[in-house]
Amino acid sequence: MLKEVVLDAPGEKVFLLGNEAIARGAIEAGIDIYSAYPGTPSSEIVDTLSQACRLLKGKMDFYLEYSVNEKVAFEVAVGASLAGKRGMCGMKHVGVNVAADALFSFAYMGARGGFVCISADDPSMHSSQNEQDNRWYGIAAKIPVVEPTSPQEAKDYVGKAFEISEKFGVPVIFRTVTRLNHGSGVVELGKIPEKKLEKAEWKRNPPTDVLVPGNARRQKLVLLEKIEKVREYFEKSELNWIEGGDSDKGVIASGIAYRYTKEALNRLEKDLPLLKLSTTNPLPEKLVEDFISNLDGVAIVEELDPFVEMQVRAIAGEYGVEIYGKKNGHFPMHYEYTVHTVEKGIAMMLDESASVCYDEVIEKAKSANQMAPLRPPVFCPGCPHAASYYAIKEVAGEEALPSDIGCYTLGVNRPFEAVDITLCMGGGFGISNGLSRVVKNKVIATAGDSTFFHASLPALVNAVYNRANVVFVVLDNSTTAMTGHQPHPGMDVRGCGEEGHRVRIEDVARAVGVEFVEVVNPYNIRKMENAIKSAMEHDGVAVVVARQLCAILWNRERKRKGVRIRPFEVTEDCVKCLKCVSQFACPAIVYDGENVWIDETLCAGCGVCTQICPERAIKPAR
Template sequence: MHVLGSEGEKAFLLGNEAIARGALEAGVDVFACYPGTPSSEIGDTLAKVSKLLKDFMHVEYSTNEKVAFEVAMGASLAGKRGMCAMKHVGVNVASDALFSFAYIGAVGGFVLVTADDPFMHSSQNEQDNRWYGLSAKVPVFEAHSVQELKDLTKECFEISEKFGLPVILRTYTRLSHARGIVRLGKIPEKKLEKVEWVAKPEKFVVLPSNARKLKLELEKKLKNLQDFLERWERNWVEDGDSRLGIIACGLSYSYVKDALKRLNLNLPILKLSSMHPLPMKKIEDFVTSVERVLVVEEVDPIVEIFVKTLTKNVYGKLTGHLPMHYEYSIPIVEKAIAKLLNIPTRLDYDRIVERAREISKIAPPRPPVLCPGCPHSPVFYVLRKIANEVKCALPSDIGCYTLGYNPPYRAVEVCVCMGASVGVSNGLSWVIKDKIIATIGDSTFFHAGIPALINAVYNGAKFVLVVLDNMTTGMTGHQPHPGIGLKADGSVGKAIKIEEVAKACGVEFVEVVNSYSVRNVEDAVRRALDHDSVAVVVAKQLCSIVRMRELRRKGVKLLPFEILQNKCNNCGECYRVFSCPAIYLDGEKPQIDPALCTSCGVCARICPERAIKVKKS
């Protein structure tokens, strides 16, 4: 693996791979995560590495982000280096432990990687997790390049140990998924060895009497850290024309440098990598050396708010010079600088954007769809059929199955956060007359669905929960979860059966059906609707991508299906109602693309004319 290159070599790394390499160079002992885009490749990379570097570290996919945080925290409390990674909304799940761990403080280095998602490429909100640093009193750092991301990851462990604090490393989609040439450092020769536990109950137990003392210690640690950050080499100043100074935070520094190059300008820049605590003396010195200041940061105007306490001549999001939403780009930053200096931009970017919109209207719409052979498709087909007959509320959850929102299924009516399909159904059951059919994925069920299911049984709610079990964490790259029986390094673990968990939660109606068996799915859901309490239907079938990959690896060649044109009456059930991506219209007649067909056979099962058969070789 290129991420395991030797010291001094250069490697072309993904941003998330650079984080993984930085953790390896830091000698990380325990890494835990719950996969979530745009953070997933950190865990995927370290999981692969753990197979090659035997006994170097422990790597795991945890059931959720709170557990992952606590696993890494446990390592830190024992004096080992712990790291966890998650997407930005995952920190919401882990925040309970985060706030208290700040009081306790790190013993071994502790790094929490939060991958924020400006523009919401794959997320339900655009939250800025720097606020967690301010609120939880935890330091937050950002990098401006893939190289610095690797180096900063390693340094975060050192800062954590030096000041006895957990550290947040904030990255974002554009940096996590960027690629760059990285000069590699040394991976230490080590083995993960167990140590004797050193109990410090007065420090590790956050009872109010202890917490009151620990809060004062935390404030001292942050003050010492802030003094250090005033001199820290990753916060630097570049000289230039004092008419306008720019404070550039993390990746925004790269946008600023390119924008200035396009405008042929030399302006002073204060590049910041410490988002909290801010080096306020350094900022004050910079602000007083220029006439006006532009603050460039993603996503919220956090630094801008602080700079406003020093000068009124500060511009950015709050003044409308930079947008309050979505991610930045070089043209966006260039336009802000040009506007403040009353000069033209290199190109007419507004016209370019407008022209792009005009051209895009010519292209046919191509919304994201479930894959050919996806086991969720027949389930949503059934749910839409039932909902057309019986008025139903259809809450769902976070995962690739959220695409059941799109036509023709329209089988997702609520989607908030992990596990909320079950929690929301609890509430709906007491206030609406209609039937309720909730859907949740297998990994999501383990992540956050179980407590809400217990709550439903305990309180006597009534709804149907369909667990879409495709035996993988499909949306984030097919990572294992507790239901599969495989661990991060590929070794065998204990498989936890969803149906057994549901029964242990007190659910009396629990059935397992094959997702491809449309009639069985429909029969089970209809009977579940008649049950007088919570009912669980586990629709089980391997993700089609994983299934096809395994078959190809084994050399198994599947015969695709075909539509017998002499029997087809073009009713549209296969392409309009079921909507398999492998079926398309050729003129007025549907055809099956053999290159896309996964031979799941669902289309043949739903065809009212029995006009779909296996194609003869």
């Protein structure tokens, strides 16, 4: 809760979401800049700090911004670090890919003020297109990786990460996972420092900061020395510890898997030696060596890749210690773990049975699950994207339909089936550049307004320059809707509530040379269809901006202004052709097997259904 996040009561215990705990940790660490592009499961960190910066103004001042993408967010925080300030940026795991160019080179450059980059990984891909394990970035970029295991550690370790960064002059990856970001727990608060965000005098240092090859070659050697010093420090770090009893078999657990391991051992009624690792890169090899040297076997419990396991296997070979991990099937290589997953793996190592026959429990649960009604993800009632996709489907026929990452990706589902490809942020229109050269069909790409600014601009410039024959429909609902309605450059508000300078998509398109640009309200189906038809007939790049506020925000805005949301109803003229159900599928429209009716508690009053009904049997309710 926000009031707990900004509560200045050292020693007070409060109940916080993992992301709120991280935000609190950033506040207690005295950050100077926090920058982020929202991406689940990291979004609540920046959202919490966005509100906190207003409440703490004049007491603990810091600058916060919703950056246009993760690379820019990373670089904004770099600016703070190079000026001797504490900079922090946040993103989901795939966002680090966007920032990777800056990440690798900044490691050579080195941090001055503390620098922490949050990588929120997403095991099981709850809201992501892949399941990458970002601990590998630590090895590849030669920088430390710190992993908290609980909301309390999530708060406390932010400060530790800044201390490590400043002590060794390196950026630090603060790696979390969805279950930690979105889990909650009791957190004991520390003190909120009092500070102003005072500007520093710039101190030039081209030999480290200008990475021409001559400087970079020298800085690579410096970085190698730094990471070895970090390894020595991690050998005795309080972030790692050994616990448990005396046995010839033990467990090494890292990150959130440590919590699953504790519960699993409790269920098994076993007191095995347990090494808890929160510094997974560089691995504290001497600590690991000391732990395994007196054991016959060790289970390695970690989510996703066998990152720790592979390194421990290399160490264990000298001692003849049997390793029980992903490589030999004791733990799965995919998806997030559960307590029973970990318990089964440890029990297998011990050649015993789990405390419960989990396979039987899961099998019994399947029949209960089948009784629950299906709840597939759908567009919200009144969502302008649904209207846009209906129009595209009516006009496009068998055209190629690449799209992007956002709420609008739901356009892949029936009845719209208007999304053929979704690769990565900005990838839809980039792919369109290539498709337009090799397919007979017209290419009609879609992307949201936030995605347009995030990563579509280079592809748009590329299309104009190379004279591609493509249509780009920008689904502009004036917010970053999927991750929680955060602002972006197409809006007139900034991170801490200040006024921003709105950048209009149509102005950008014209400025880079697009000759066909049309702005349409997608609630007007006929105009939307005509705009797309005209765009398809245009020779060259054509941009259609489908602009209508997100239905959730539109409802809130009308309620705030006291405007009555007038629902629609199905009249007696309905002939049950079911076009409104089978081709538009608004969640507010219900077909119960006998009649079609509109749930007035869900209806947003957009009126799109009235235009779709061939009998004009849908009218505003009296």
